[in-house]
Amino acid sequence: MPMEDAGAAKVGPDDLQAMRPHSKPNMPSPFGRLLDRATYWDLMIVASATLLVSSTYFWLAPQSQGALFEGRALTFPEAVYLSIVTFTSLGYGDVLPVGFGRVVAVLDVACGLLLTAVLIGKVASERQASLLLLLHTSDTQRRISAFAKELANIRGALSEKSESEATTKSNRAELYSLRTLTQSISNYMSFNGFQAGIVEFGNFSALSALYDELDLAFEVCSRIVHGSGKNSDAVVMARAVSCCTRIYVLVRLMSRLHRSAATRSSLFGTVLISLRLKKPASLTLAEAAAKNKSELLFQSMAIGLGKAEAWKARGYHSLQLERVLAEMPSGSKDGWGNQVHKLIAAKLGISNSVASKCVATLVELGRLPK
Incomplete structure (x- = not known):
């Protein structure tokens, strides 16, 4: 029996682990798939959260670690103003981040640029994405239907x-x-x-x-x-x-x-x-x-x-006959011993009766003794 058939059914329980999405050339990366799922509401929530967190920091941070306006700490409206102009990369310069506030300002700018890029990309490609989805869905329906027909043809044969x-x-x-x-x-x-x-x-x-x-x-x-x-x-x-x-x-x-x-x-x-x-x-x-x-x-x-x-x-079938034949000792029946079928049954994990029937069938077919 071909080796490919002998082991073809051995499929482990973790086969689906190998089917997880991997990064492939010309395919979306995990980060790209994450951005594809982002809706306009998601972008609005992230932008609002970014502005709220940075504004709160500039408002509550110590004077040497936040921002200064005319040499003093910011009020909350002034902190919101600083966050917005920083988020949009305007940066008029009338309010000056200091200390760790500069790090917050840099993160503010980075978030603003990223969200703006994602927003522009989603707006610009929305119609094209819809058309591609329709074409892809039509193609996959055709392919799936073709698979079903092929299965029916093989099953019928x-x-x-x-x-x-x-x-x-x-x-x-x-x-x-x-x-x-x-x-x-x-x-x-x-x-x-x-x-x-x-x-x-x-x-x-x-x-x-x-x-x-x-x-x-x-x-x-x-x-x-x-x-x-x-x-x-x-x-x-x-x-x-x-x-x-x-x-x-x-x-x-x-x-x-x-x-x-x-x-x-x-x-x-x-x-x-x-x-x-x-x-x-x-x-x-x-x-x-x-x-x-x-x-x-x-x-x-x-x-x-x-x-x-x-x-x-x-079970008792032709494949079991081959397994029993492979385990049978060479030589005449006299050298087998009376309990040979029990030894083979224990080794193969089958019942004694199945092993005995297999041995008898192999003898009847002339395949034993070897």
Whole structure:
């Protein structure tokens, strides 16, 4: 059996950690994504907070560490005036920061320049960003629908019973295609989910259709696994388990993206939601349907994958025959001992009866003694 099939189903619990958004060339940095979420209200709140903090400092600071106007400390209106002209980089020079007040003035200017740049950029690109979002959403809907059609075609070509050599070869090829396609879908969804918010804008009906096809493909692969017996193909079974695993990881990713998008808000809105001072915005019917479907599939597939992996690890099937054969000692039956099947069962984590049946079948097929 090819090595790629023997270990293809081994997917660790932290696979999603590798799918977290990374800084990529020509893609927004984490700081850029943070600024994209900033609304005009966020900018106004940050600007107001900056002016309030700096004004309060200039008003309450000791005379040698704040600011001077005609040789005296500032009143609160004068402190507000200094903060505003400093924030806007005007700096008339009639009020003079001194001591640590100069550091506050520099920070005031830096905040003012940054917020002004962000504001101008958001105003200038607002219409272009809207048009790009429409084009991107249309393209992603097309791609998601194409993925669903490909899944349906592959699922339709799979046979749950490998009764002939031709059927076995077909299932091998189709399961390999399904595994490759599922990985391609995962890569596409991961990239666009983290970098472009694919689950946040208008793709919900297409996503629901994709989830339906993933569910059906998982069920077919699961039945292939559980229908495997001593005459089944070991490669087909291994690839079926691998496909179940990859589909499960994909659905787990989408469930996570839906949960994240459901609490997505403006910068200060997110803070209020995390502090439970504000409820997340209500979802549309299509968005709620896609989110709930992904969560239900995630839960049901976790159970189904556990059963498939348990059958692969401890059931009586062709793949188990290969594992038992690899552990059997060389030489004639007389050198095996009466308890050889128990030793192999303990080593492989299977029952004694399964190990005994595998040994008997291998002898019957002429593959033992080695």
